Amino acid sequence: MSTPSPRNMTDYEATHRAFQWERPEYFNFATDFVDRWASERPDAPALQWSDEAGHAQLFTWKDVKQRSLHAAQFLTSQGLHKGDRVFVMMPRIPEWWFLVLGCIRAGIVFMPGTPMLTAKDIRYRLLAADANGVIADSSCLDRFQGMAGTGRVETWVAVGNAPSPWVTYAPGSAGTGQHGGSFERTRADDPMLIYFTSGTTGMPKMVQHTQASYGLGHQITGRYWLDLTPEDRHLTLSDTGWAKCAWGKLFGPWSQGACNVVYDFRGRFDAARILRLLERQRVTTFCAPPTAWRALVLQDLSQYDLSSIRHALSAGEPLNPEVIDTWKQATGLHIREGYGQTESVVLVGMFPALTPKPGSMGKPSPGFDVSVIDGEGKEVPTGQEGDIAVRVKPVPPVGLFTGYLNDDSANLAAFRGDWYVTGDRAVKDADGYLWFVGRSDDVIKTSGYRVGPFEVESALLEHAAVAESAVVGVPDERIGQRIKAYVVLAPGFTGSQKLAEELQEYVKKTTAPYKYPREIEFVTELPKTVSGKIRRTELRSMAQQPTRKD
Template sequence: MERASVIHKTASDQRPPPYWTDYEGERRAFSWELARHALQGLPGGGLNMGFEAVDRHATGALRDHIALRFVARQAPALDLSYSALARQTNRFANVLQGLGVGKGDRLFVLAGRIPELYVAVLGALKNGTVVTPLFSAFGPEPIATRINLGAGQVLVTTDVLYKRKVKQLREQMPSLRHVLLVAEDGGSTSEPGTLDLATLMRNASDEFSAVATQPDDPALLHFTSGTTGTPKGAQHVHGAVVTHYATGRYALDLHPEDRYWCTADPGWVTGTSYGIIAPLLHGVTSLIDREEFDAERWYSLLEQERISVWYTAPTAIRMLMKAGAALADQHRWPALRFVASVGEPLNPEAVWWGKEVLGLPIHDNWWQTETGGIMIANTPAFDIKPGSMGRPLPGIEACIVEHLEAEGEPPRVRLIDTPDVEGELALRSGWPSMFRGYLNNEARYRKCFDGDLYLTGDLAKRDADGYYWFVGRADDVIKSAGHLIGPFEVESVLMEHPAVAEAGVIGKPDPMVGEVVKAFVSLKDGYAPDEALRLDIMAHARKRLGAAVAPKEIAFLPTLPRTRSGKIMRRLLKARELGLPEGDTSTLEGGA
């Protein structure tokens, strides 16, 4: 079916009236200083992310309003009001104080979407403790790597995850002083070398005053994978809460009466910024489903929980599309008024599917771990160009640039003013949630900037109407189901298999999850490239990395293409896999 290139909005698409309907006027009037005035702040001018998300609501008109609603298949729903959440997070902050953990110390959380995770994140922030969420599907090696890189002192996890993924490597994490366990059966734990969180919480006071953090004090440490070396730790500050608030208003149009559902796992930056913090800042009720994706269940939750604003991922949308419109037709969701998506580019077909099946188009948006918040978005009041990631939000100045110097030189770029010309997407520095550094890697951080321009590493173009269009990535990072996967980390684990001599990893386009990890390996002498060995290598990778990160496909090659300096040419592997032009092979080992 032929479709229009633009989805035009009407008044019926906008209920309640969106916060902004004058794009240029709102951008001209906006300032980050004014945006901060919407928050309360601490006495003496401080700013604390946990206080703004919870405490400023806990004694006011929203004190009995539901903040978090947890649902699961085999358990009754659990509702936490803003006042109850304040008491629980106060208890957790006091637990940390009792352990000698304070401002600037680092806490890691490794768990599914359980109440204790949310209480730990918010309580730690109130305590001034830096929080790092970990994806619960990670294998033991990625977990240990990140805790060691971040010098994590406290880990909050479940007894089951600890036994499966942490205990075996505990002695290899020397900074880890305290492990606080949540019993998955609802009881208590007595695992040697750990503490039972439920017992600590019962014995802690529910009175606590947020630590006097300043806007530039560290709050969150999010790890994001690079193409080489170890994962990069992007550091964010308490002042980022201003961006979380502003983007919750402009990009997600959150109103206090909304019932909101962000499906992102808290181990992903979206699940922290927009699954925990932003909705609480706006006083909304957030639904948190503890189960994995199930199309029938998701449609039922949208209907039964009267969800009004839904923030999800392209992978989930494609899975719903695959389940068929007939399943959707069995449900009604009159409360649903806005659907947004992030994680990877959303193809036009999915945007139109939302319009035709859900009754609402899907609003794509763009941001990165490094930006800390949504930068470019399709928003409620404005027309959508399906396939576009939208236009910059108030306070965000975006542009397209081209590089003028050869690779390896300090970045120097020139603005591209002509519409529809591809280049690198860049953002003018100054928004509050901009990352303040890569942990222990100042040189890598400096390379991200040319003057006051942050170079995103994403290739894009801007059309004549100011809409931005994603083209591709300038590096080899693999994005699968919204998760960023560094090839080097996967290659390193593959190389540990006794049969593997060398390994190269690429992202292979996949209609469901965006990209799947495909590995190319060459074998050591004495090993035959048969199916049994392929399955054994895949099992090894899944055990060490977890199913989300491990390769979905493995191909055997006699040798891998390398540069003369010994670097595996992933670009060449990908070009050959996809039948694309191989480009310059002058640096290839042995010549072209």
């Protein structure tokens, strides 16, 4: 099979060199993008929705504009104003998109949350953000019991029937309403949304984005990394509460006029069902997290017609090279990785114009100067490990957050000289490609060496017995830290001392001998955040001090 040619970037170096950010005084994603497509392509598909039960709905650009106008009018009729903060918690139902766009139109700051959050999680968010309102699906209302009177929340909107104090939102087309479809213009630097970080190392921090930083900034994600055009049908697997949803299910595809394919599933991930969806919906570009990719490549891919897919992507955590190889052997497509954060749009990517290097996350995005720096804010030599950082002086790039709300210590730690420091470690090679090492807190210092968890996890995953693994450093008086691996076994394998020793020897042969895990513990599952990232802090707390000698 031949790999399709990129549509939006044919020369990476030329594009990166020539790129300049738009910096308008006023900007609003709903009016500047959605309404534009509704004018230019009113009957073209914008949202193709389906669910596990077989229900399906198609919304055109004209539909999306009308329904989001209606949503904006409804929200303002409930007493919400520009600048108010609203917590939004819904599964992947069409109303999420209409109500979020309604918030954007009206200048209401929305704060997405996954339906997996507990009552404790929700209360923390409402109080920390000083929220004015809540929008929730009726399936989530049990988590809000007893929360009336919490903080400053006065507006409670439910999608579906709900008791007082909830007011039912009824989807519909736009009427004249009190605004006649017109709202106060939003400035590019007005706040648009607040995300809560996934909290792998503590309580979630509040990440604020402006109308431009995500709404305008994600053009980079949609055009250059997702490589989208108005003729594409794009599917990103993501919960509505994750920043990845903004990347691949809202701002990325809709900035480019692509059709957003949405599948609402609420049970366990079913790889076969996702592959049938890709086949049935004739998806052209597809993005999934590493956990999904690992499950997908375990299927017999030859049984599915995936010929419509021209571009495959992964983000969230590094993807193991062997998974990339398996998918490429079956489809001819290289899974192209992207790196970014809740705090940003895509910062580094294996863009379609780049020659792939399996295991690398690619090169800096157009509009960004991304490098590897030391503790003093100086760029390190090629091949040397350091902190991934984004240059923010003299002028910060558009697609970057404005800072952590109400957290001076976090802001102080995140900026070093001319740079925003992401908290991740990497190495840059002679060709300018970046190679992820790990979170700064996760890098293991053992016997005088520094070891990134990802490289050990990748080595383990190459063994047939390993379905998933997570590696942490455990304090050791003799060698500083001891490498410990938590392993979820593939079907048909049983944990034993003999298998543990086999895995240790396998890692020694696959990578440098000093990187082998001195301890292996077999587990049925790994602790993860609601966004699917491994909670290594929890694994470190589980690990016990060694009593044996090596």
